[in-house]
Amino acid sequence: MRLAHWTPRGIAAGIFLLALALRLVLLAEAAASPYADTLVLDAEEYQHLARGLLDGTWSEATAETYVHGILYPILWAGVEWCGLGVTALLLLQALLGSLTCVLLYRGARHLLAPPAAIVCGVLASLYEPFLVFGAQPLATTLVIFLVAALFAWLSRPSAMSDRCLAGAGLLLALLGATRANALLLLPVVAWVSVTRSQAEGRSPRRALLLLCTGLGIGMAPFVMHNIATQGTPLPFEGAWSLHMGNNPAADGTPYARQGIDWQRLESVGFRDGWQATPAQRGRIYLTEVVGFWTGQPLRAALLTYQKVRLFWNAFEVPVSVDLAWFDQHSLLGRILPATFGLLAPLALLGMIVNRHRWRTWSLAYGGVLAFLVSGMLFTVCARYRLPAVPFLLLFAADALYRLATLLRAGDRRGLLHHGAWLVAATVIVHTGVNPAHADHLRPAWLQGEILLQTNRLREAERAFLLALEAHPGDADIHNSLGATHERQGRLEEAEGNYRESLRLAPDHSRAGVNLARLLGRSGRYTEASAVVAAVLAVDPRPRMQHEARLCQGILQLQAGDPQAAYQNMHSALQIRDLAQARYNLANVCHQLGRVDEELEHLQRAVHLQPTFAAAHLNLGTLRMMRGEWAAAEGSLKQAVDLEPTLATAHAHLGILYQRTGRPELSRAALNLARRLRVDAGQTPPQ
Numbered sequence: 001m002r003l004a005h006w007t008p009r010g011i012a013a014g015i016f017l018l019a020l021a022l023r024l025v026l027l028a029e030a031a032a033s034p035y036a037d038t039l040v041l042d043a044e045e046y047q048h049l050a051r052g053l054l055d056g057t058w059s060e061a062t063a064e065t066y067v068h069g070i071l072y073p074i075l076w077a078g079v080e081w082c083g084l085g086v087t088a089l090l091l092l093q094a095l096l097g098s099l100t101c102v103l104l105y106r107g108a109r110h111l112l113a114p115p116a117a118i119v120c121g122v123l124a125s126l127y128e129p130f131l132v133f134g135a136q137p138l139a140t141t142l143v144i145f146l147v148a149a150l151f152a153w154l155s156r157p158s159a160m161s162d163r164c165l166a167g168a169g170l171l172l173a174l175l176g177a178t179r180a181n182a183l184l185l186l187p188v189v190a191w192v193s194v195t196r197s198q199a200e201g202r203s204p205r206r207a208l209l210l211l212c213t214g215l216g217i218g219m220a221p222f223v224m225h226n227i228a229t230q231g232t233p234l235p236f237e238g239a240w241s242l243h244m245g246n247n248p249a250a251d252g253t254p255y256a257r258q259g260i261d262w263q264r265l266e267s268v269g270f271r272d273g274w275q276a277t278p279a280q281r282g283r284i285y286l287t288e289v290v291g292f293w294t295g296q297p298l299r300a301a302l303l304t305y306q307k308v309r310l311f312w313n314a315f316e317v318p319v320s321v322d323l324a325w326f327d328q329h330s331l332l333g334r335i336l337p338a339t340f341g342l343l344a345p346l347a348l349l350g351m352i353v354n355r356h357r358w359r360t361w362s363l364a365y366g367g368v369l370a371f372l373v374s375g376m377l378f379t380v381c382a383r384y385r386l387p388a389v390p391f392l393l394l395f396a397a398d399a400l401y402r403l404a405t406l407l408r409a410g411d412r413r414g415l416l417h418h419g420a421w422l423v424a425a426t427v428i429v430h431t432g433v434n435p436a437h438a439d440h441l442r443p444a445w446l447q448g449e450i451l452l453q454t455n456r457l458r459e460a461e462r463a464f465l466l467a468l469e470a471h472p473g474d475a476d477i478h479n480s481l482g483a484t485h486e487r488q489g490r491l492e493e494a495e496g497n498y499r500e501s502l503r504l505a506p507d508h509s510r511a512g513v514n515l516a517r518l519l520g521r522s523g524r525y526t527e528a529s530a531v532v533a534a535v536l537a538v539d540p541r542p543r544m545q546h547e548a549r550l551c552q553g554i555l556q557l558q559a560g561d562p563q564a565a566y567q568n569m570h571s572a573l574q575i576r577d578l579a580q581a582r583y584n585l586a587n588v589c590h591q592l593g594r595v596d597e598e599l600e601h602l603q604r605a606v607h608l609q610p611t612f613a614a615a616h617l618n619l620g621t622l623r624m625m626r627g628e629w630a631a632a633e634g635s636l637k638q639a640v641d642l643e644p645t646l647a648t649a650h651a652h653l654g655i656l657y658q659r660t661g662r663p664e665l666s667r668a669a670l671n672l673a674r675r676l677r678v679d680a681g682q683t684p685p686q
Contacts, residue, residue, distance in 0.1 A: 008109065011118055012102045019098035019125035022332060023134055027090055029330045030135040033322075038450045039086070041257060041320035043137045047086075050076035069235070070225060071178040072139035086137055093141040097134040100141075100148040101125045104390055107152035111361070111394060116401035120393050126338040127389065129316060129382055132326050139178050140383050146175045147182070147367070148390050154189065154363055160197050165207055166214035168193070173218020180234050181241075181374045182387065186215070188366030195359065231279035239282035239289075243268065245307070245379040246289045246300065252307040254319050254379045255440045259476030260505045263539060270540040274575060304376050311375045312348075313433040314341030316382035318441040323382060325443065340382075341429060343389070343396050348425035349418060350395025353402060367391035442467060445477050452484055460484045475505035479514065486518060494518060509539035513551055520551075525559040546576040550584060562591045579609035586618065598622060606635075613643035621652055629660050647676035 006014075030036060039047055050073045079089045105121030112120065124130065133140040150171045158164055168189055175182035190208060197207040223233045244256055244265060256265040268288060269281030276284070293300045316323050316339075326333035351368070354361050371388035378384070399418075406414040448463030464481040471477060482497030495518055501511035512535040519528035532555065535548045553568035569585040586601035602619040606612055620635030633656055639649040654669035 008106075011121070012105055015105050015118075015121040015125055016098050016102050018122070019101040020094060022125060022336075023094035023097055023131055026131045026135050026326075026330065026332050027094060029332065030326075032329070033325055034447045034450060035322065035325075038453060039137065040446060040450065043320065046073055046076055046137060046139070049073035050080060053077040054080060069139065069176070069178040069180060070222060071174060072142050075142065076137070089137055090135060093134050093137075096145040097130060097141050098125075100130070100145045100390070103145075103148040103152040104393060107148070107155035108394055108397065110155040110157070111364070112398055113401055115404075116397045119400055120397035123338055123343070123393050123397060124390070126336055127343070127393070128326075128333060128336040128339050129323075129386060130389070131332060131336070132323060133321065133383060133386060136321050138320065138383065140386055143175065143179050143182060143387050144390060146171060146178065147185075147387050150175065150185070150189070151363065151367070151390060154192060160193065160200055160202055160207060162206075162210055165193060165210035169211045169214025169216070170218040171214075172211075173215050173222070176219060177222040179387075180238055181371075181378065181384075184370040184374050185367065188363065188370050191366065192363050195362065229278075231277055232282060239285040240265075240269065241378045242289050243285035245377065246292050246303070248292065248296065248299065250303060250379075251437065252303060252310045252380055253317050253438050253440060254381055254384075257319055257440065258442070258446070260508050261440075263509060263541070263544075264507070267540055270542070274540055274542040274545045307376050307380050308372070309432040310380040310438065311372055311385060311388075312344055312429055313431075314339070314344065314429050315433050315435045315438060316340060317380060317438050318443075319381045319383055321383070322441060322443045322446065340385075340389075343392055344429040345422055345425040346396035346399045347392035348395075348428070349422045350397075350399035350402075352421050352425075353418065354395070354398065361394075364391045364394045368395075442471060442474070442477070444470065445474070445480065448477075448480055448484075452480065452487075455487070457484055457488050461488075473504055475501040475508050475511065478504065479508060479511040482511070483514060486514070491518060491522070506534075507538040509535045509541075509544045509548070512538075513544070513547055516548075516551055516555065520555045520558055523558075525555050528555050542575050546572045546578070546581070549575070550581055553588070554584060557588060557591075562588050566592060577604075577608065579605040579612050579615065582608065583612065583615050583618070586615075590622075595622070595626070599626075606638075611642055613639045613646060613649075616642065617646060617649045617652070620649070624652065624656055629656060632656055633660075645676055647673045650676065 049070075053073060054077050075092075076089060079085075079092065082088075101121050101124040104124045105117055108117035108120040111117075130141075130144065150168065153164065153171060154168055156164065172183065172186060172189060175185065190211060193207040193211050194204040197204045226233055226235055244250065244254060245252070247265075249255070249261075249264075256262045269284050270276050271284060272280065310317065318324070328334075347368075351365070358365055368388050368391045371385065375384060399422075403415070403418060403422075406418065444463050444467035448460045448467060451457075451460035451463055461481065461484050464477055464484060467477045468474065468481070478497050478501040482494045482501065484494075485491075485497060486494035495515065498511050498515035498518065501508050502515065505511070512531050516528040516531040516535070519525075519531065529552060532548050532552045535544065536552075539545070539548070549568045549572035553565040553572065556562075556568060557565035566585070566588045569581065569588055573581050573585060582601040582605035586598045586605065589595070589598035589601060599619075599622055602615055602622060605615040606619060609615070616635050616639035620632045620639060623629075623632035623635060633653070636649050636653045636656065639646055640653065643649070650669045651673035654666045654673060657663070657666035657669060
């Protein structure tokens with residue numbers, strides 16, 4: 001059927017159906033991924049924030065994450081509020097991704113020839129990174145959708161009307177509330193609004209006022225939220241990201257996403273102590289960045305150049321998604337032709353041939369420039385580069401259309417000219433970056449961590465050994481292998497793994513705490529305490545300060561010094577009020593005879609973690625001792641509801657029933673407790 005027989009609406013529907021079908025196929029393929037049932041890194045943080053919104057603990061949730069915007073957690077929270085899960089969220093993202101392709105086609109119709117606009121929409125449908133990231137519970141798909149919506153909105157003939165200008169400001173605000181670096185589009189949108197308003201005989205000042213009004217209204221809740229939770233108008237994570245991308249250890253990528261590199265980078269913000277606020281940490285990171293640029297200007301300039309090369313290179317730098325898995329195991333990942341290696345040379349050709357029409361293309365040029373600048377300021381990876389792709393698709397589609405036109409016309413000179421530029425662009429895109437140096441994901445280690453979380457210990461061990469073959473000097477992998485061996489009961493091997501991790505990275509606090517706990521299990525309390533003291537000295541972060549002090553307290557309790565244990569556990573509690581810390585402190589209070597304080601800590605523990613069966617058990621036992629029979633019964637029943645095989649809870653219920661005159665219930669509970677102990681290989685009491 002000829003193109004003339006298709007209406008724009010029919011073409012848009014076809015693009016939508018193509019895009020949706022491909023995304024649903026990839027979602028089905030992604031179900032076989034080792035990451036399908038376990039959220040990792042950023043996805044885990046987004047879910048944590050979403051649940052913080054739902055249960056009213058948002059402020060506490062944000063204190064432990066590095067997510068830049070609130071809009072995606074709100075979207076996730078909305079899905080969970082409806083009683084749905086991650087699968088529903090991914091289906092919603094498939095719809096958003098498909099609508100993105102339609103928006104690009106609709107916007108491109110006002111800039112490109114009709115066939116080129118169709119090519120743009122089809123390329124977006126087929127673009128593999130769009131599909132892969134759409135299958136991940138990350139904000140990326142939402143960001144790209146909003147970028148495409150902004151482009152389509154501003155491409156309309158009526159885009160300079162009052163309503164449309166205010167709407168553009170609101171779309172910018174939504175982008176900023178999703179990823180704050182997207183606000184770099186503001187100068188671009190402002191320039192387009194001013195120049196087009198002037199060309200249409202409208203007031204440029206009024207255009208700017210309307211744009212800023214929409215932006216201000218949309219950003220107000222986001223800014224107020226940031227001030228309330230962090231003390232800064234924009235997320236302090238911007239300063240964190242700036243430092244990640246501009247320090248002596250940086251290579252242009254988000255290299256510090258896991259393990260010891262993350263610890264070292266995060267510790268910089270707490271160099272003045274674990275009490276540092278987000279605003280204080282942001283100032284520390286900014287000071288470090290300024291020091292890097294002023295102290296090592298040549299190194300900083302070379303680093304910026306490397307980021308430019310990374311931005312235009314065909315290699316997709318992975319961060320929180322194992323892109324290689326999709327390339328190797330997904331059918332679509334193997335057969336889809338639309339990758340950055342194909343797109344970027346065509347886009348560069350389109351940018352070159354349209355350079356004399358830059359005013360007409362100002363929004364597209366500006367969009368590419370905004371996210372290029374973002375990469376130069378911060379870091380470059382596949383996910384952070386994707387918001388520029390909608391604009392690159394416009395140039396690529398135009399370049400393909402021009403090449404096809406020259407070919408049909410038999411214009412050899414034009415083909416030679418365009419071909420030369422295309423070859424040069426291809427060389428730029430496919431050279432200048434060593435993938436082995438830019439890839440910090442360590443997928444075998446990441447998969448091993450997932451297997452370890454799900455207690456699949458043999459598989460986890462194999463994954464970690466495979467990871468060590470590629471990275472034999474990696475302290476993180478040695479530490480994880482030690483944790484696996486410890487769970488398997490291979491304590492000597494685990495100790496060796498932890499010590500090797502600390503030999504490779506003496507400041508590896510996680511390995512230090514793991515080693516200290518292991519030493520404590522074998523009664524080597526003095527040696528273990530020295531290891532914990534070293535952790536406290538090298539890692540100022542609240543999480544590890546809390547954990548190390550708690551570990552020190554447990555060691556002191558095991559060594560028979562409950563008073564010293566009380567002091568350390570109380571210090572841990574001042575840093576972070578967590579259920580496990582309350583539970584441990586309650587045990588110390590029990591030994592010290594501080595019954596009222598013990599009761600307070602156990603009540604707080606079950607409030608913080610209602611599913612904490614052991615805390616409910618101890619609380620019920622303590623209430624029995626105090627003669628609070630009704631409250632004790634409620635706590636003990638809660639314990640057995642949460643953990644039906646908890647023999648001690650059944651036994652205590654039996655005693656409670658006996659003392660409250662219910663002999664039949666008492667016999668049943670005591671008999672059940674006896675059977676559970678026999679099943680567990682324990683000797684039942686006589």
